[in-house]
Amino acid sequence: MSERVHSPGDDASRDDHTARETLEAARERFEQAEARIDDAGGDAVAEAAEAYRDATDLLESYVDRATGTGRENFQAYLELEGKFDSLVSGLPDELKGREAFEDALDAIDKRRLSESDFERAHEALEPAEQYAQLLEEREAAREAIDEARTDAAKRYRALGEETDDHERLLELGNADIDAPVEELRAPLETYNEAIDEAFTAYRLEASAREVFALLERSRWYPFVEYEQPPADLAAYVRDDPAGKYTIPELLEYADYSRSKLDHYVDSADELKRQVATQRTFLDGIDAGPLSLEWPPREAPVLQRKTREIRPFVERVADEETVARVRKIRRLTTDPEFEFDRLQTAAQAVDQLTPTERERLADGRVAAELEELRAERARLEAALDVDDPI
Incomplete structure (x- = not known):
């Protein structure tokens, strides 16, 4: 068998395949993220994730002000303890990972705080962190879909341009080069x-x-x-x-x-x-x-x-x-x-190169055109799939 000559159609197939694979992989990633959230409790995951973010934000906002032995440090500690206690007290009893919040409150329940106390509070919250991570993964997957759709749309337009070029090349190949130009x-x-x-x-x-x-x-x-x-x-x-x-x-x-x-x-x-x-x-x-x-x-x-x-x-x-x-x-x-x-x-006389004439004569241009059309149709079908909002 003779060695296949490289042609634009090879690149079209490879690039289109990559664009579709990336888009389909992003959709699969999103579906898996959604499934894990559903398995973990659905709406309850969002409640736990929100509580986790509120708690960590509170700790981060006071870590510098509430550590130390000064009067202002003590005042900041009292503010933190009061706000954190209110946060934990307001959590539903059935909240997923609720014990983690109570353990974090215990970690800062003392008259003086050090950075290590804040570290222990963060460690205590780790069981609840998984719920925030589930939502973060779903959001990352959604962003990956958006990016993949953008890349796939660009590739779709490029395939259209390549298709037009091949159609024009075939038209030139059918030209009457003996016409009285x-x-x-x-x-x-x-x-x-x-x-x-x-x-x-x-x-x-x-x-x-x-x-x-x-x-x-x-x-x-x-x-x-x-x-x-x-x-x-x-x-x-x-x-x-x-x-x-x-x-x-x-x-x-x-x-x-x-x-x-x-x-x-x-x-x-x-x-x-x-x-x-x-x-x-x-x-x-x-x-x-x-x-x-x-x-x-x-x-x-x-x-x-x-x-x-x-x-x-x-x-x-x-x-x-x-x-x-x-x-x-x-x-x-x-x-x-x-x-x-x-x-x-x-x-035709002006534009067709010897290589293009050869590719037209042996049918490669026609074959590439069919391949481009098929790849564009498959990519169009992939883009037509409704994506999550």
Whole structure:
């Protein structure tokens, strides 16, 4: 038998198995904790645990104040003895572990207390401690379930992403790689060249204030991903008279000496401080966010992209370039153009690696997809189980 080649499906199965095991183990731990509480008396366990916590809290709050021979120490001891006696006297006769509380009271029933007396009181309470531990274990088990559910939910989402990736890989594997993708590439490349040339000219003509207004407008268009300028630079370009200059002019002026720069702007120092320190940002304002990627995304994505960039193209380019955007958008809906076929083929040619082609050819991708779906279904079933509140 040939050695099995490692694939993403191996990791999916292992990670999913671990997530389910952890969740199921946490649920079993909780059920066992509940069963031990029921075996020990149910509600009576909670009463005993509460009494134990009250008693230990009382001892802890007085251990420093009630030990010693001073007057204040004696007063604190009297307070402790009175409160502890009231606590024990108020306990139901049938309380589980009640004798432990009486023994603890006996341990501190003396005129002077030392730390060893408090230790003996704590030791006397140990028979009742088990009830508090039962509740603590149940709470820890509940928290373990919450944590395991969170991890399992993350794994479930990751399996969904891996499933989508495999489905897309199979779609690419079925693509017609002999399709005439140049028919789709040509209009996109022609547009990209046109918008790049137009934006270069726009930078040379438009004021920095106008360009920054364009960037500000892009905030409301998710597919027009211009980086926003730093707040100080934006305020300078908006409010200072120097904002009337183009970005190339501002970058050129930033290299001038202060004496020469005084002929162009009100404050040479302010221009250098705002512009010279942001040269990388200013140089990076280009047509990139208005360009269309190759290979293109699916038709709905390209439709949204062309719709959002068109108002910006209208601001920086001529009508011919705007028309190219409209043409590309029409291609996504023209049934005679077969956009989906060409787009899938372009994606396949561009994205499929030799290894992926091999895995598609020998059926591994299809097998992994089925495994991912099955594992996701099992994990979904595990997550659907109602958990304790």
